[in-house]
Amino acid sequence: MNKPLTIRPIEQADRSAWEILWAGYNAFYERSGPTALAPQITQATWERFFDPAEPVFALVAQQAGQVVGLTHYLFHRSTSRIEPVCYLQDLFTAPEMRGHG
Structure with missing residues (x-):
């Protein structure tokens, strides 16, 4: 039987686990080696999650104390709705x- 999975907002303490998953995500999209994102982009992305002025958010999936998944999302205006729309990035x-x- 699988252990329970918890979805929760990212925390500062998740940085090293997030970086491993973030690197895997970027490698999947061929953003590694010579096509890797600049370190400044990774740093800015991380900082945005904790900046209340930024509409960018992150959740992590955790199982048995280990961060095993990530999602990043943001809210933006839309031409088809009054309220902001959630975009899964x-x-x-x-x-x-x-x-x-």
Whole structure:
């Protein structure tokens, strides 16, 4: 039986686990090696999650104390709605966690 999975807002203490998943996500989109994102982009992305003036947010999936997934999302205006719309920007799961339902 699989252990319970918890989805929660990202915390500063998640930085090292997030960086591993973030690198995997970017590698999937061929943003590694010579095409890697500049370190400044990764740093700015991380800082935005904790800046109340920024509409960018992050959640992590945690199982047995380990961060095993991430998602980044933001709210923006829309031409088809009055209220802001949620846009899912990034979604990534550790490879060993895939295919378990």
